[in-house]
Amino acid sequence: MKKITLTYLSLLIFLVLTLGLAFTNGASHFSLTNLTTTNQNTLFNIRLPRILAALLAGATISVSGAFFQAALRNPIADPGIMGVATGANFFQLIGGLLIPGIFLNRVAWAFLGGLVAFEILVRFQPKMDPYRLILVGVAINAMFSGLVNLIPTLPGTASTSLATVTWTSTLTLAVLGLSGLVLAVILAPWGNYLKVDDAQLISLGQSPKRLRRGLLLVAVFLATTATACIGVLAFIGIIVPHVGRRLVGHDYNRLLPFVMLAGGWLLLFFDTVGRLIVRPSELPAAALLAIFGGPALIGILQGGPQNA
Amino acid sequence: MLKAEHLTFAYPGQPNLIQDLQITIPEHQITTLIGPNGSGKSTLLQLLTRQLRPTSGTVFLDDKDLWELDAQTSAQKIAIVQQQHQLYDEITVKDLVQLGRLPYQSTLFSDPDNENTASILQQLNLTELATKLVNQLSGGQAQRVWLALALNQHPQYLFLDEPTTYLDLHYQARFLAQLRALNQSTGLTIVMILHDLNQALRYSDYCCLFANGQLITTGTPDEVLTAERVASTFKINCDLVQTDHGPVLVQY
Numbered sequence: 398m399k400k401i402t403l404t405y406l407s408l409l410i411f412l413v414l415t416l417g418l419a420f421t422n423g424a425s426h427f428s429l430t431n432l433t434t435t436n437q438n439t440l441f442n443i444r445l446p447r448i449l450a451a452l453l454a455g456a457t458i459s460v461s462g463a464f465f466q467a468a469l470r471n472p473i474a475d476p477g478i479m480g481v482a483t484g485a486n487f488f489q490l491i492g493g494l495l496i497p498g499i500f501l502n503r504v505a506w507a508f509l510g511g512l513v514a515f516e517i518l519v520r521f522q523p524k525m526d527p528y529r530l531i532l533v534g535v536a537i538n539a540m541f542s543g544l545v546n547l548i549p550t551l552p553g554t555a556s557t558s559l560a561t562v563t564w565t566s567t568l569t570l571a572v573l574g575l576s577g578l579v580l581a582v583i584l585a586p587w588g589n590y591l592k593v594d595d596a597q598l599i600s601l602g603q604s605p606k607r608l609r610r611g612l613l614l615v616a617v618f619l620a621t622t623a624t625a626c627i628g629v630l631a632f633i634g635i636i637v638p639h640v641g642r643r644l645v646g647h648d649y650n651r652l653l654p655f656v657m658l659a660g661g662w663l664l665l666f667f668d669t670v671g672r673l674i675v676r677p678s679e680l681p682a683a684a685l686l687a688i689f690g691g692p693a694l695i696g697i698l699q700g701g702p703q704n705a
Numbered sequence: 706m707l708k709a710e711h712l713t714f715a716y717p718g719q720p721n722l723i724q725d726l727q728i729t730i731p732e733h734q735i736t737t738l739i740g741p742n743g744s745g746k747s748t749l750l751q752l753l754t755r756q757l758r759p760t761s762g763t764v765f766l767d768d769k770d771l772w773e774l775d776a777q778t779s780a781q782k783i784a785i786v787q788q789q790h791q792l793y794d795e796i797t798v799k800d801l802v803q804l805g806r807l808p809y810q811s812t813l814f815s816d817p818d819n820e821n822t823a824s825i826l827q828q829l830n831l832t833e834l835a836t837k838l839v840n841q842l843s844g845g846q847a848q849r850v851w852l853a854l855a856l857n858q859h860p861q862y863l864f865l866d867e868p869t870t871y872l873d874l875h876y877q878a879r880f881l882a883q884l885r886a887l888n889q890s891t892g893l894t895i896v897m898i899l900h901d902l903n904q905a906l907r908y909s910d911y912c913c914l915f916a917n918g919q920l921i922t923t924g925t926p927d928e929v930l931t932a933e934r935v936a937s938t939f940k941i942n943c944d945l946v947q948t949d950h951g952p953v954l955v956q957y
Contacts, residue, residue, distance in 0.1 A: 470793040583813060589800065590807070594791040599756060601858070602780030602808040647795040 404644045404655070412662045419448050419669045424677040446567040447559055451668045451682070452661035453567075453574045454559075454627045455637075457619040458482075459660025460581050460653060462634020463641075464616035467588035467649065468609045471527040473698065475634030476511070476620030479530075480537030482629045484514025485621035487541045489557075490548050500565050500625075504573065507625035511617040514541065558628045559668050559682055570626040577619045581653060587612055588649030630664070630683050632690025637663060639697050706732060707753065707783075707862055707894075712762035714752055721760070722748055723918045730862070733892040735884065737905040737926070740915030741939055746898045747788075747866055749915070753896070754785050754864050780808035784860035786851050788867045788898075792840060798850050799835040802826060805857025825857045829883070845876030852883070863887075865897035869904065877901075881908045902930055902954050914938060927952060 420429060423444060427436045462475035476482045488510025489503040496502045514537055521533045557566065587608045590598060595605040620634070637660040638652065645655045667689075668682035708729040715721045723745045730736055730753070738746040751757040753764055755771050764771040766782060784805075792801075802825060806818040826832045829849050834842065839850055848868065855863055865884070869877040885908055887893050899905045905912055905926055912929040914921045916938050922929055932945045935954060943956045 467794075472794075587812075589796065590804065592792055592794040592796050593801070593804065594793070596756060596787060597790070599776070600754065600780060600783075600785045600787075601804060602775075602777035603812070604776070608812075642795075648797075648800065 401645050401651070405658075408655075408658055408662060411666070412658070415662060415666050415669055416448065418673070419451075419665060420444060422669070422676075423672045424679075442564070446564050447562050447668070448665060450562040450567045450570055450627055451559055451665040453570045454623040454630070455633060455660040455662065455664030456657040457570075457574045457577060457623045457660075458630055458634050459637035459656045459663075460578060461616040461620040461623075463638040463649070463652060463656050464581065464584075464588065464612045464619075465634065466638060467591050468612040468616065469527070469530060470591065471530060472639070473531060473635055473694070474534075475632070476616065476624075477629065477631040477634060478538070479518055479534040480514045480541060481511045481518075481617055481620050482624045483538050483541035483545070484517075485511040485624040486629050487544050487548075488513065489621075489625045490545060494548070500569055504569060504622060504625040507621040508618060510541075511621035511624070515613065515617055557624075557626060559664075560679065562627060566626040570622060573622045574619065577615060577622060578657060581615050581619065584611055584615060585649040585653045588652075592647075628683060631687045632694055633660060633663060633686055635697065636690055636693050706730075706768070707764070707766055709749075709753065709759075709764045710762055712749075712752060712764065713760045714748060714757065715760050721918065723752070725762070726918075726920055728913065728920060728923075730894060730896055731911050732894050733888070734910035735888050735895045735897070735908060736911040736913065737909035738896065738898045738913050738915065739900075739902060739905050739930075740921075744915040745918040746915050750785075750864055750866055750896070750898060754783050755779050756785075777808045780858060782861045784855035784858040784863050786848075786855050786863070786865040786868055788870060790847070790851055795838050795840065797835065798831055798837055798839055798842070798853075799826065801839050801850060802831070802853045802857050805854045808858055821859070822857060825853050828856070829853045844872055845879065848872060848876065848880055849883075852880075856887070860893070862894045862896065865895070867898050867900065869899070869901070877904070884908065902935065906930055906952055906954065907950075930954060 420440065421427060423439070425436075425439065427433075432440065458476065465474040465476060465479060466472055485507040489507035492503045492506025517537055518530065518533055590603060591605070591608055591612070598605045598608070623630070637656050641652050641655045641659060645651050664682060664686075667685040671680040671682050671685050674680065706729065710727055712723055712726040712728070713721055714723040726749070728749070738749065740746050748757065752759055755764075755776075758772060766774065766779070771779060799822060803818070803822045805825070806821060809818070823832070826835055829852065831849060831853055834846060834850075839847060842850065848871075869880060872880060881904060884895055884897070888895050897909075899909075909926055911923065912926050913923045914929050914934065921938065922934070930945070932943055932954070935941065935943050941956055943954050946953050946955050
């Protein structure tokens with residue numbers, strides 16, 4: 398069996414198993430064949446939106462990471478490390494303070510925040526040196542994280558997470574996230590074009606600036622939409638594309654579908670594990686991702702960034 | 706026809722590197738640009754291929770200002786093999802060569818042009834390497850791949866900036882022979898920068914000798930590369946020796 402077929406088959410099996418666990422387990426366990434009214438309410442109003450949000454957010458952030466890596470030609474660029482996600486988070490909290498109660502407003506502010514964070518990054522690193530870019534991104538991350546801590550916790554200003562998703566946030570993520578993913582699939586070839594240097598692209602009649610801007614705009618849109626709906630997630634935007642390149646290759650036309658599926662599954666997996674291991678309490682998926690993602694990133698870096 | 710009139714260029718904050726240059730590239734021939742380092746050869750190549758915009762003067766392609774053509778039209782007529790190549794991620798030989806069709810495609814929703822790509826791969830004996838990663842190839846193989854990418858643009862003019870610098874002698878000879886064969890079979894106009902004057906003597910039809918941003922002289926290799934001119938331009942002593950295989954410059 399071809400490697401790619403085996404990869405997708407395995408992923409689908411993991412996804413089905415994880416979905417089964419996610420639907421039937423949480424603070425309470427129940428079977429899908431014998432649902433009481435309470436269980437139906439739990440399933441349709443709590444678990445289903447959360448599962449969908451995890452799948453969509455995992456997909457969008459992973460694709461965002463892949464596009465950051467293509468556009469910046471940096472294998473460890475992702476919205477978390479670049480400060481885009483924390484910038485989005487800070488701005489969406491401000492948006493919630495200014496105009497509470499309208500979720501779409503927070504999404505718009507998140508997008509603005511992501512753009513601001515990225516603009517700061519580019520101003521301090523116009524030449525896009527790969528390592529300095531990461532360092533400046535870390536600084537921007539720290540700055541916006543600090544600013545978030547200064548915002549008083551009022552109704553409508555709490556950071557979002559998978560534990561607090563509603564149908565409103567999930568449907569918003571579905572509409573905006575899926576639109577962004579469709580656009581990402583259309584722009585996937587641009588990730589391949591940017592593998593050659595700017596002089597070569599110009600000699601082929603292409604505008605490297607336009608290609609980069611297009612990918613980065615979609616990357617920021619995807620990352621900030623997910624952040625507005627479920628909060629900041631670290632490392633998933635690096636790990637999933639990296640694993641994807643090892644399993645299905647570096648062609649962005651092939652990589653993106655894998656990244657979407659694997660990213661969605663990975664976030665759902667960690668969210669489900671977080672809900673199971675200390676139930677009826679739960680560990681946040683973001684914390685689990687950081688715990689496991691950190692060593693994974695170190696492993697990636699040990700292989701050399703060129704191998705990411 | 707490709708020509709430049711009253712071409713002047715200076716890098717920002719620098720004096721003019723190229724001053725009021727006139728040059729016409731002969732069609733369907735191999736032209737070599739030669740001269741010492743810093744004489745303006747690479748800069749001229751970049752001006753002729755729309756990589757740099759002149760400070761003043763005009764580059765004409767088929768009687769039109771090169772900079773008034775859109776980028777894709779220009780890329781359909783002019784292709785370049787750079788001196789150094791950088792790849793930021795893994796890519797197969799086929800996928801890289803396929804990028805040569807970009808000048809003929811829309812940036813969105815384009816079909817891969819497999820037929821042209823397959824033909825070019827076959828022409829350069831790269832079919833068996835099609836699925837290999839470019840960064841796993843030898844220097845000689847990789848240079849053929851970059852040449853294939855440029856040829857896949859189906860250009861009228863092929864520019865090469867020191868194409869043999871990073872190749873050993875064997876691959877240098879093979880590569881240049883391949884260019885000669887291409888020129889003879891398809892009439893492709895080739896312009897290349899070479900440092901090896903004997904390669905210029907052997908593989909080119911027309912030479913342009915540069916020094917200090919000025920075009921010193923043009924003509925056939927025999928006319929341009931005389932012992933006296935080489936001595937005065939490159940500050941070395943040499944003799945031009947006639948052999949059974951053509952003239953050879955010997956430094957002493």
